[in-house]
Amino acid sequence: MSTKRDQIIEQANKIFLAKGYSGASMRDIAAAVGMEASSLYNHVESKHDILQTVCFEIAQEYQAGLDEILDSDLSVKKKLKNIIQLHIFLAAKHKDKMVVFDLEWKHLENEQLVSFKSLRKAYEQKLLAFITYGIEQKKLNPVEPKYMLYTFLSGLKWVNYYFQQHKEKDIPTVSDSMITMYLKGFYNN
Amino acid sequence: MSTKRDQIIEQANKIFLAKGYSGASMRDIAAAVGMEASSLYNHVESKHDILQTVCFEIAQEYQAGLDEILDSDLSVKKKLKNIIQLHIFLAAKHKDKMVVFDLEWKHLENEQLVSFKSLRKAYEQKLLAFITYGIEQKKLNPVEPKYMLYTFLSGLKWVNYYFQQHKEKDIPTVSDSMITMYLKGFYNN
């Protein structure tokens, strides 16, 4: 059973998604939930409160997922596969929330913005260390590690949008394709 | 020499970038240019006018660039390389504009929104046909063409952000790395 607060956050995300954080009004959100704007404040502290709840919930799940993979003693190849699958799994699980997490975090303010950025930075740093190690061990191709990090994360982002419209049954197909592309590239050498 | 209109559009883009389209006010833009909000209307029809100018300018350059490559009689491999370089070149050329183009187009309205979406769709369709052909010819690895399309385009997007902070001299290094990653993958098989 989902609380009213959950429903509000869910509807808010759909509207943030369509109109952007600033373009979405509390009245829009209230209408989607079926109440007046002022009544939202019985369940939610502020508009920022909604955004912040989503951003940090997702960030935390990413962190936990990555840590579990990197702390294991699997091979570089298997870790890479698991990280790809983590991103796809979270995209399918959170749908709309992922896009808000991805695009609207910049509307966080003050300590929350600082805190969010540093979580993000930490995530990238861990992944960068993994990539750098992989290259040193000659398991990964020798390109500038930062570029590989960015291309990797960037290339995975479309799944956040994909699972808004597609069912979870696509997860294995998407996973397999992504793993093939990342491991072997696009070109048939 | 850049006209006042160009200056307004340039500053507006920086603010769209930082605050999003809805979060950016005409007063913000005016302040960045050094005038009052109402004076902007001597050079610009509306806030939407600014957004639309950017979105369609960039869309047109993408289209022209892609057509030239696909209409040539180069090999699949060489075409792929050229498309990668096209995206990197445009990212370095347009900096802030690219991000607005990427994220804020959804705030276009009516016919402009419809028109923009169909340009975007056409671009993806051309690229999809190219990929499908490449797979048929066994030049590209056999994965679902749509997934390859999305991963390809998505993976290139980070360069839009990268060249906001980095100089154009990085273009060759970034290009080489991207080509290696797309052609050979990340893993050192």
Added chain:
DNA sequence: GATACTAACTAACGTTTGTTATTATATTTG
């Protein structure tokens, strides 16, 4: 030197914004 044009200003418009205070109505608890 009068005329027209450009581009800036101040002031204001009607709306919409996030949010609060107050009040009414359910729902839960003692």
Added chain:
DNA sequence: CAAATATAATAACAAACGTTAGTTAGTATC
């Protein structure tokens, strides 16, 4: 059943929004 709590609605707030109107100063044209 009564008291207390949670949740809704109405009304209103000051601030900010995109945009228009009216005006003024500077520049170019004849």
